[in-house]
Each structure stands twice: as structure tokens, then as C-alpha cells.
Amino acid sequence: MSFMPWNDEFVIGIERIDAQHRWLVDLTNALHDRLQGRDDQGPPIGELLEQLVEYTMNHFIVEEVLFQRLGYPEEEAHRAEHDRFNRQIIDLLYRHEDGEAVSLQALELLKAWLTHHILKVDKAYVGFFQQKGVTA
Structure with a gap:
């Protein structure tokens, strides 16, 4: 069993974002397996953390561009959540x-x-996104 099993609860119904979330979950599992010594053939921990930082930032940009383009009313609070998480994972990498x-x-x-x-x-x-016609 994986550390963070993907399940249908994580599906939000917006294809691009669901795919990105799935990748983040898979990367979290890969990092866990590496830390536990279950995958000594995969990328080193530092590389996995770098991928996590890079991919997370790119994922957040996708969401934030949609927020801005669609006028999402909770954009500022959501962006603040992203900023906090970015700081945490960058700190972990450092x-x-x-x-x-x-x-x-x-x-x-x-x-x-x-x-x-x-x-x-x-x-x-x-x-909100669905009302604006965003599903993919």
C-alpha cells in the first residue's frame, strides 16, 4: 500500500488540475519510498525535492492564472495558501x-x-470554475 493512496475523493473534475494533483501525490509517494529505502534505484531525495518544488510552483501558476482570468473571489486567500506551502517545501529542500x-x-x-x-x-x-465553463 502506498503512503498516500490516490482515490476518487481527490478528483475535482477539472482534468488538467486532477492530472497535476495525481502527479503531486505520486511524487509524494516516490519521496516516501525513497526515504524508507524501498526505492534505491530512483532519483535521489534532493532531486525528488527539487521536482516537488518545481512542479508545485508550476501547478500553482496554472490555478492562479485561472483565478485571475475568471475573477475568482477567493483568489487572495488561495494564493496565500500556495505561498505558505511553497515556503515550506523550499525550506525542506534547503x-x-x-x-x-x-x-x-x-x-x-x-x-x-x-x-x-x-x-x-x-x-x-x-x-465557480464550472459556472465559468472550466472543466478541462
């Missing part, structure tokens, strides 16, 4: 680069944040 081991506790926080953000914060914009 600490790793400084020689600090990435802990399972840090990964649990990542999992909790992603789960909350997808299930609560992102799902909050779905109705």
Missing part, C-alpha cells in the same frame, strides 16, 4: 541541501497539507 535528513514527520506534514488543500481549499473553487 535543509536537505544543508545536510539535514528529511524526516518522515516532514513527509506526513506534506501529505496532510496536500490532502487538506485538495479536498477542502481546491474543491471550494470547483463550482
